Amino acid sequence: METFDDLGMPFPLFKAPVAHARTDPAGTCSVCGTPATIRFCDACYQCFRGGKVDNAIDTELGMVRVEDARLGRTHGLPLGNPPVLGNYELIPQPVDPNFPDETWYHVRIDSQHLFEIIRTPDYYSWQGERWQFCCNRPCAFLGTLPAGALPDSESPADAIANWFRLPDWDAIGDTDFGPLTFYVFQCVSCGGFRYHEDCD
Ligand SMILES: [Zn+2]
Ligand SMILES: [Zn+2]
Structure with missing residues (x-):
């Protein structure tokens, strides 16, 4: 699945697939008026990154x-x-x-x-985002992982860390794994994983 790095629109704190991000569809940037294929708070990448919204x-x-x-x-x-x-x-x-x-x-x-x-960009969630911190700074968001896609023989923390050794978003696809969802982050300083969970 495509990431923002693939699109040439990198975000140091968003490493998840683009499909996990709350974005606005193609249209005119509300700040500079340039047509944009994907928008963030109605603005183009440059204006959003430039702090103009x-x-x-x-x-x-x-x-x-x-x-x-x-x-x-x-x-x-x-x-x-x-x-x-x-x-x-x-x-x-x-x-x-x-x-x-x-x-x-x-x-x-x-x-x-x-x-x-x-x-x-923010990420889609059932109950609202809850960005995680570690080492006194915000973590990078890695993605939205359905709990049902993980083996239940391991603790969630171990199963998440193992899954992200070789993340395969295509294998998750659109399969319905049930509502329990992990929102997974990684510390950009110590590399540790953080997550929160919710349900519909
Ligand atoms: Zn703009
Ligand atoms: Zn840390």
Whole structure:
């Protein structure tokens, strides 16, 4: 199956087949007016990569919008007391008087990494994307893998790592493997796999 690298439109954080990406059909770029065979948030590849569209993406560390990338932190997420979230640097937000028991935290991530993630296509999912992080930066998305395509003799983590040794998307094709789906990522720093799962 074709990837964005095959199309000459590389994305450092999107290594999955093009078919797994949420894109817009061919049309005119909403920014520069050039005809484009594939569009991202209605813009051509160059405008999307150039940061000319106002994109936002949901992650396991909270939403990332343009202003979050600029400030070098995610919009954030609610955490318990004391807050526990790996080794991430957290910035508490003011407590909402309507929800006094809940404190939200921004998560500090380098601006350059957050700008990269909002210049990357989103992926199709049943319940919404949840971009994964490792080594204090966003991982690269490898693809959407139906759980039913993996041997159930192994743990999901082992089965996923084994499958991606020799990924064969053509073998998956359009076969219906059932609704349980793994969204698989790989750390661009340590090479470790990360994933989340959902169902329809
Ligand atoms: Zn354009
Ligand atoms: Zn890592």
